[in-house]
Amino acid sequence: MKKNQTQIDMLKDIAMQIIEKCDGLPLAVKVMGGLLRQKRMRRREWNNVLNHSVWSVSQMPEELNYAIYLSYHDLPPSWKSCFLHYSLLPKGTRFYVHEVVAMWISEGFVHGDSHDLEELGRQYYEELILRNLIEPDKKYIDQEVCSMHDVVRSFAQYIARNEALVAHGIESGIFGTLNSKKFFWVSLESTGSESDELEWSSLQNHISVRTLISVGPIKFNLSYSLLSFSCLRILHIQYAKFDTLNELFFRLKHLRYLSVKHSNISKLPESIGKMKFLQYIYLFGCQRLVKLPGSTGKLQQLRLLNLSGTSIHHIPRGLGVLTNLRKLFAFPAQTDGEWCSLEELGPLSQLTELHIRGLENVPSSSFASKAKLSEKVLLSYLRLSCTSRHGHDGGLVKYDEKIFEEKQRLIEEVFDELCPPPCIENLPILKYFGRRLPKWMMSTAVVPLGNLRILTMVDLPFCAELPDGLCQLPCLEFLQIDRITSINHVGRKFQQPSRHSVLGSIVDLEVLESPELERICNLPKLQRLCISMCPKIKELDGLSALHTLNLEDYDMKTLPGYLQGINISHLQIYCDISLLTSIAKGNSSPEWDKFYHIQQVKAYADDDNNDDRVAQKWYVSYTRDPFSFETNYIGASTFVSGEGEEEAMSLRRARKPLPPTRCLRRFPSEPEM
Missing domain, CATH: 1.10.10 (Arc Repressor Mutant, subunit A)
Structure with a gap:
């Protein structure tokens, strides 16, 4: 530590000179910091940055920031x-x-x-x-x-x-101004207005295009217009309106990347199997797409296939021969007749990311075992999901008691066989309707999860307890619990430190829509906590490192009493307008004693009774030191006596609100994985 401090002191004068050259621009300072962190802490290397010739260029084009240029040059x-x-x-x-x-x-x-x-x-x-x-x-x-x-x-x-045409927010006639430049990359974004008609005849002259990105409802004949781009390697079309790709599409023989996200395409050409270099296929959000071509199994170079958000419930047999697959999203678990089953996942030993959906359709646990998930030594991400709710919780499908109990037993056995390998790092489980979690999660040792960093459990209506073994996960960083409506406690071992490690290693926790949960405790390293729609929580204890708490509950009429007993620096609240009205009264509010000791508090509410087409966003912002209290709520009658009274008198009530940021962070697999 002393050595590092000595080095820092030795370089401080150079650092200050570099900051001076950044003209006080925060972005420039930030970029220079990113550059210097790549250098060794030696004066010679830092001096090279300070004395670089680019700083002396007197007529740098306006678009070329000195600091960014240096970072780019490096x-x-x-x-x-x-x-x-x-x-x-x-x-x-x-x-x-x-x-x-x-x-x-x-x-x-x-x-x-x-x-x-x-x-x-x-x-x-x-x-x-x-x-x-x-x-x-x-x-x-x-x-x-x-x-x-x-x-x-x-x-x-x-x-x-000189190599890229970027037209974001394009207007009619833009391509009429194209000169003779030889573009390799083209990126277009339509505003969706009636004027967004593209003059493709002028664009098609650029036969050297290798990347074509188009976002928005751009109107053109996709199949025929693209055939002139014989060098095309990347085609990313998003939100476009076209029904199908022409059978001649395979003539784009150099294509590696195909994405038609959120289009209304209903069919892929059978000739796609001839595209020998195709490596990545993104079909996310193509709801009208119900099947893949039978020739898909011929794409021997395929490394990624994303079927999320499609209506594809069956895949033609032969997927198991695509042994180059690294990422497979939204694989439908069907076992009928000529369709691909979980068994065809067995040979895919190169998979690093896998999402299996529709697991309620697996008729026997023996099918799940043939997927050989535990043998996939490169698999770091595994998402397991059912596609609909079951049983008596208001779901889509109703069964009598005996039939439902049998389905619960079967889904538990299926999940037991889907044991991930020890290398798994990210595990989302969605819409699982078993009464218990899989055995490989319930073990006190939880051997397969030793490298797990991210665990997400969403919509598990019948699981009533978190397994004790989670307390022994040494690498867990992020835990999200969302809509596990039956949970009312966690096991004692889950709460207590173990010899080896603790769940207590978690630094970020989100608990969402768990209406029976009453306590969160004994997580000594937890720094950030988000609680959403959990009205019965009465106690937060043993959270000594907690500094940020986000609360979201639009039925909450008063702030929870446990706020008085926790020492945090940041509190963010999303609540009903009636509670925000009370908070906005400052120290005359009955809520004041619950939050005045917190360094920074921000509260937000929507006024649904507002006559405006868009609901008004109200806010209260409070800072303890130096004191400040602000709100844009028109009905607030705030007064704060004692220290900070003068600052409070300058309360701003601007009609224009601060834009609220929701407290929830989505796990990376939602929704496009």
């Missing part, structure tokens, strides 16, 4: 290509890391053994994060979704201007 060539390619993605559209990496691989930017391409691409992605060139979206854990700052995006698009 990237290896392949990372530069990945960075520039990322700037093509329309900023209002969510792209998951596996989509981004798949594009990079398809373009040939990721170099290495074919077995490790996705892992290498993920490393490139994380390197751009470390350098602050892209920023993780905090609503998603594990950096699954990122964004790019507008200034960084403008810089990247300027650098790539």
